[in-house]
Amino acid sequence: MKTSLIQKYNVPGPRYTSYPTVPYWNEANFTEEKWVQSLQKSFAESNSENGISLYIHLPFCESMCTFCGCNKRITKNHSVEETYIKAVLKEWSLYCKVLPEKPIIKEIHLGGGTPTFFSSDNLENLINGIFSLAKKADNHEFSFEGHPNNTTYEQLQKLYNLGFRRVSFGVQDYAEKVQKAIHRIQPFHNVAKVTFWAKEIGYTSIGHDLIFGLPFQTLKDVIDTVEKTNSLKPDRLAFYSYAHVPWIKGNGQRGFNDEDLPKDAEKRELYETGKLMLSQNGYHEIGMDHFALQSDSLHKASENKKLHRNFMGYSASKTQVMIGLGVSSISDSWYSFAQNTKTLEEYYQLLEEDKLPVVKGHILNEEDLIIRKHILNLTCEFETTWTSESLYFDEISSVLEDLREIENDNLIVIEGNKITITEAGKPFVRNICMAFDLRLKRKSPETSLFSMTV
Template identity: 70%
Template sequence: MTVSLVQKYNVPGPRYTSYPTVPYWDESSFSSKKWSATLLQSFNESNASEGISLYIHLPFCESLCTFCGCHKRITKRHEVENPYIEAVLKEWQLYCDTFPEKPIIKEIHLGGGTPTFFAPENLEQLINGIMAKAEKAKEHEFSFEGHPNNTTKAHLQKLYDLGFRRVSFGVQDYSDKVQTAIHRLQPFHNVAKVTFWAREIGYTSVSHDLVFGLPFQTLDNVIDTIEKTNSLAPDRIAFYSYAHVPWIKGNGQRGFKDEDVPKDDEKRKLYEVGKALLAERGYHEIGMDHFALKEDSMYQSFQEGKLHRNFMGYTASKTRLMIGLGVSSISDSWYGFAQNEKELETYYDNINRNELPVFRGHILTEEDLIIRQHILNLMCQFKTTWHYNEGNFKELHEVLDSLLEMSHDELLVIKPNSLTVTEKGKPFVRNICMAFDLRLKRKTPQNQLFSMTV
């Protein structure tokens, strides 16, 4: 029996929003003192030249979506909004107290959870509180994630007035059966309404997030969803692979059986057909699972070799320093990572003691920094290079030897000083990155930590 490339290479693997990946952080040698040192180093190197990024995690949702892997707190009690905003602003003050000068904000992203769970006036209080301690970069990019069911025109107008120009709406799939399985019921009308509002107000980039491989999802479902999406012509589209990891997410993904989830070649066909339909409408593949029209800044960033990837995913605005505010958020100083407490009550306790709510992290070694750049190059540009004194590392020849079979399968091209992923190899970019992942190679996990790569 002939084994397809999907069957051959569909193994558990990281999505590489960081290197090292979180399960391979060296927490034993991490300390708040070391983290603060990397924070100041990065700030001093980059604040004046490129500014910094802020990711603000807003964890509350009114109901649980069973496909979601984000850290969230399910509640319908909106009195939780003000105490949380006050805590986030106190955390921001703790960071600002450590900076030698006023931070310049190049990028803000509101994620969740459901950012639009919060009332517009409370989001205004949050952003004004952040900016009271900072300056706005000339070419800043402020964005937020909106739930089509509860994003109001007032949300969109208020955030626009505060400088937001990009909004991402979670769509997933338009099939009633799929929506019921993932507990995310939202009609096409709601998505169309918020998309039109955003354009009417003046947002320059509207994105729709779609997911393939969801329970009960068929090829007809994907075609219908893509056609409806094309009719609204969002500037960007994220077409994600559903990460079926119920051993991590617990009961949230136990509302359906494993056999209800498309796998291997069946799942990959959903993506390939969807990708072809997007290409017909002028969408260009950007990095992994992302598409954009030529007019969008993400496409332009990709063409210019400036696309960046971090814990927020792909971004057209690269900064070396990204600070994560709020429960469970992860900060990245380039030289180190630090994650906030995951439990809301513990997060509040730290803030009330005037302590940064960091509970774990990792300080990158010289080797980590080299590998990180290679993986970032592959994820953002589908190629990487090395020379005698740059990008080279001791195990490079072993890494390239391990990729020879993928080269024979025409998934990549290896030259004396470079590696380029072919069009055929783009679906397997996570596998290619895994070959560079020295920490993963040195300590193969005994249990499945990651979702499947394809």
């Protein structure tokens, strides 16, 4: 890949887990009442046919990883587990009271923080508490994030017995100097052990998360990490660009200096080499930063154009409603977004007062919904069209004009009313989506909001 392209397009940009992106939410027009009405409308449209998704944020970690941009609370005190689960189940009960019928849950994802911070018994209590007020969809897909250092066989077995079939393990990189820099000491042996345990128990989709662009990371490190990953043959992989956003997360991402990070062409070589190695070992690029074996449900969904993307990442099943439970979680009714408070203290206080812990959100207007569809098409299918009235918007000609240079660089093909992202253009999906991001174009950020796109 030409260095000039990297330099040209390596600009700050959103990751597009939603549209509008969180910094562009119109909070002034949002109320809890509007959020609940939007949720009830969407739930009535979709629950009986497709069910709903639940994202449950479990924020506790025993130590701070300095690469992480997630909302977390560092503690070794495990007495916090029961209090937190009780609060999450209280929040769930408040949602169930406003829903017109018993929810059918198609997807659950336990994220963090570190979900495997919690004991197997407490994880079981959490899931059983959820289903005391809900039904389980026949074709459900339940997943969780596991830390290789503390995931136990008992946790894997208990969650499997509760219907979980997918687990992802955070690997990042196997080089010792990189692990020390990001404060995540994690031997290959630990990852291999939990991967083999999950396979032995019967998990049908095991994922590993890798990151390129970490401090002190070299091409040799990425090659070694991908070779070790290939030896374990996980079903799917995330191969993320490190998001350096210390202005958002404060000291949590200042465990190293900016000059310790690989940049521009050097960083892109890490990605291109890793991507080539994954391709040579049977992994298919199915979306932005994601790869899967042909046998995995994510690849099958991609082939059948049924891939979906939301705040939980890529999913093989699409639901119209996603309720986020736990501190900082974001919910999505398709017509609106709502985010919970980011502090545990306020989260507990609002629930004590029998209030949903929602503190901000956004009600999507008609234009938002159209642009959202285009961005989903681009990130999930690498193409989009505006032949139908439901996908046409007045500013499409301006968007196409903004894409001319990207087209001239052979990153996309524009034919009639269709845009197709080329193989060379896949690393620049975020840049292509930015051309459709009308809210971003109308009001450029005055301060740092997003990580670099490349």
